[in-house]
Each structure stands twice: as C-alpha cells, then as structure tokens.
Amino acid sequence: MRYTHSMPPPESHTRTLWLMGAFGFLSGLPLSLTAFTLQLWFTTFGISVHAIGLTAWLGLPYTLKFLWSGFFDRLPPAPLARLGRRRGWLLLVQPLLAAAALAIALSNPAQAPATTILAGLALAFFSASQDILIDAWRIETFPERLQGSALATYVWGYRGAMLTSTSGALWLAHAFGWRTALLSLAALLAAGVSITLLAPVAIALPRLARLPGWRAGIEAAFLAPLRDFLTRPGAAAVLAFVILFRLGKVFADGSAAAFYRYGAGFTAQAIGSANFYGWFGTLAGAAAGAWLVLRLGTLRALLLTGALQALSLGLYLLLLTTGPSQAALIAKMVLENLAGSAADMAFLTYVSALCSTAYTATQYALLSSLAALAFHTLGGLSGYAAEALGYRLFFIATMLASTPALLLLLQLRRTQHRQPA
Numbered sequence: 001m002r003y004t005h006s007m008p009p010p011e012s013h014t015r016t017l018w019l020m021g022a023f024g025f026l027s028g029l030p031l032s033l034t035a036f037t038l039q040l041w042f043t044t045f046g047i048s049v050h051a052i053g054l055t056a057w058l059g060l061p062y063t064l065k066f067l068w069s070g071f072f073d074r075l076p077p078a079p080l081a082r083l084g085r086r087r088g089w090l091l092l093v094q095p096l097l098a099a100a101a102l103a104i105a106l107s108n109p110a111q112a113p114a115t116t117i118l119a120g121l122a123l124a125f126f127s128a129s130q131d132i133l134i135d136a137w138r139i140e141t142f143p144e145r146l147q148g149s150a151l152a153t154y155v156w157g158y159r160g161a162m163l164t165s166t167s168g169a170l171w172l173a174h175a176f177g178w179r180t181a182l183l184s185l186a187a188l189l190a191a192g193v194s195i196t197l198l199a200p201v202a203i204a205l206p207r208l209a210r211l212p213g214w215r216a217g218i219e220a221a222f223l224a225p226l227r228d229f230l231t232r233p234g235a236a237a238v239l240a241f242v243i244l245f246r247l248g249k250v251f252a253d254g255s256a257a258a259f260y261r262y263g264a265g266f267t268a269q270a271i272g273s274a275n276f277y278g279w280f281g282t283l284a285g286a287a288a289g290a291w292l293v294l295r296l297g298t299l300r301a302l303l304l305t306g307a308l309q310a311l312s313l314g315l316y317l318l319l320l321t322t323g324p325s326q327a328a329l330i331a332k333m334v335l336e337n338l339a340g341s342a343a344d345m346a347f348l349t350y351v352s353a354l355c356s357t358a359y360t361a362t363q364y365a366l367l368s369s370l371a372a373l374a375f376h377t378l379g380g381l382s383g384y385a386a387e388a389l390g391y392r393l394f395f396i397a398t399m400l401a402s403t404p405a406l407l408l409l410l411q412l413r414r415t416q417h418r419q420p421a
Helices: 011-033 036-043 049-064 066-073 085-106 113-141 144-176 178-190 192-198 214-230 235-244 247-254 256-263 268-296 298-312 315-322 326-354 360-371 378-389 391-400 403-415
Strands: 002-004 205-207
Touching: 011 036, 011 085, 011 113, 011 144, 011 178, 011 192, 036 049, 036 144, 036 256, 036 268, 049 113, 049 247, 049 256, 049 360, 049 378, 066 085, 066 113, 066 360, 085 113, 085 178, 085 192, 113 144, 113 360, 144 178, 144 268, 144 326, 178 192, 214 360, 235 360, 235 403, 247 256, 247 298, 247 378, 247 391, 256 268, 256 315, 256 378, 268 298, 268 326, 298 326, 298 403, 315 326, 315 391, 326 360, 378 391
Parallel strands: none
Antiparallel strands: none
C-alpha cells in the first residue's frame, strides 16, 4: 500500500491543526463519561465501591476497536460516500455517539441500572469508532513532517476535553444538578458534526489493489498487518510492554473516584476544583514529555517518565495522611497529572514509531487497543482489590505494578539495535 500526499498550501496548515485539536477534544470528551465522571455520579446514589470499580468494563470497546477498524476502510453508505471515507463515517457515528450520551443523562442508575449500563456501552462503542476514524484522518491528512505537531495538538485538545468532562461537569453538577451537567456533555458531543463538516477530505489516499473474495479482503485488512508486526524481532516483548505500561495507573484510576469520596472524605465540588488545577500539570507534563523525547530519545524518555508515573501514585498515600486537605489534593493532582502526561507523550511517540508505513491505521488501532486492555479488563477488579487490601496497601501495590513494564523496557533498550524516532 502506498500513500500519495497532495501538499496543501502552507497557510492551510494552521487551520488544519486547529481542527486536529478540535478532533482531540471530541475524542477525549466521552472517555471520562464512561469512567471517572460516571463513577463519581454513581457515588451520589451510594453505589458500592466494588460495583463502581466494575464500570471500568464499560470501556471494553476501546480495547476491542481493532476488530472493526478495517470496516471503516470501506466507503460509507451513500450519500455520505461523496464526503470521503473518514468524514462520511464520522457523520454517521457522531450523532449516534451524542444519542448515547443523551441516554446516559436521562437514565437513573439507582432505578434502572441496566439502561445506564447499556447506554454506557453504546457510548464507548461509538466513541472508540470515532477514535479509529480520527486517527485515520490524522495519518492520511498531515504530511510526515507535521505528524508530530498534529499529535501534540490532538493531545492538548484531548486533555482539555477530559478537564471539561471532569471539573467542568462537576462544577455544573454542583450548580445545576447532575442531569444538566450530563446533558451539557451530550450537547458538546453533538457539536462534533460541525467540526467534521469543516475538516478537509483526507489528503493521503491509499491505493489498494482490488482483491477477489472475502478471504483475500480479510487477509489484506487484518492478517497482513498482524503478520508484519509479529514477525519483527522482539515483537512479543513489545506487545507485553504496551499492555503492562499503564497497569499500576489503571488500578489507581479505577478506584480514584471512590477513594476521594469514601476514603479521603472530599466533596464532589472539592474534587472538581482540584482537578482544574491538575490540568496545568497535564499541559506542563505534555511539554516536558515532548522535550525529554527530543533530548533523550524515545526509549530513555519513556523509561524516565514511566518511573515518575509509578512514583506519582504514591501521592494517594499523602491524602491518607492529610485527610480532606484541599491543598494536598491540588498538589497531588498537579504532580500526578504532570508525571502521567509526560509518560503519555513518550508512550504515544513510541507506539506511533512502531507502526509500519504500509499498515499505519490498523497497527495503531491494534496497539492503542492493547494499551487500554488492562484498564478495561483488570481495572474492573480495582474496587475489589481496594476493599480487600485497604487503601494503603492497595496504592503501594499500584506503584509496584509498574515494575514489570519498566523491566521489559530495559530489556528492549538492550536488544533493540535501532531506537524509534
């Protein structure tokens, strides 16, 4: 497969980067709505810690999205086909995504939990589908020299969305009630259609040979990209690292909302306020991560930021000592977000470099799915683990859970002859 770039004029780059940031915002908005914000909403109904932890399984579509990513390489149904593959499918997926968010806002998990759960699963499915399409649009729209800038802009938009769907939602919930907050998030998702209409048709178009038969289609769409990756030296160690890198943070995040309310005694308003300050740590961390990659190289930067991310989970222990201190909560969120964001930037750079130019979209979907595997499987058991161990031992265990990934990374550094750019 080959890609041909029809280069846009330089003045169009800035506009397209702004659109990339807007797409990042649209990608980040639903994530907290199926995780932290949803969990915090559940605490207002007195739902148990272990039941809240099980909501991590709502995000399984993010892990399994590679299973249907090849489907979006086909043209969307007419008349959307005239808008291009990526925009056409987005205009079909985005209204369904907004409808799922609306269903969550109108549900009542205390009276009809099945409705909320089904709406959450639908939201995650359409959100994961949107992610596939936005990643493909980025890869096919920006020339190689602008891919780094596009990814950085995407991450800033993504993180801004997570702030909106956490602190923004909690502020609205405190001022006007949870239903208003959740309806507002659904309205923002509905606005995604306008961003898609403003976006240009993908510049890079794959020229694929037409293969007869459905078996040949499966071979080209799924088996060839997998074979290309798995036959590389050290592929098994790379896949294990991708799966395990966020394991400790996954367990900590899965019980964070319940811990803040039940373990540390913070109000939802206090959590939302502290999370706002944490956003500045996120922005600083993204910049620091990019700088470290530039100065140290991808693998060394990833090793350093991964270790800092693991150490930052010890800040939960600080809150066990201080109790409901707002200053301690703000410090914890700023420092943890800084470390986590720096690690994310180094990790995404590494994952992007692993993708073959012939199978970028499919391999990126696969690797990003594997990166989310722990959260959407083992993360569902975080509540049970916290209840069984107690919060102190639990958060010590989350710090140690990052050790296998860091050891694998040391092995990859020793055995890899060519460091990813």
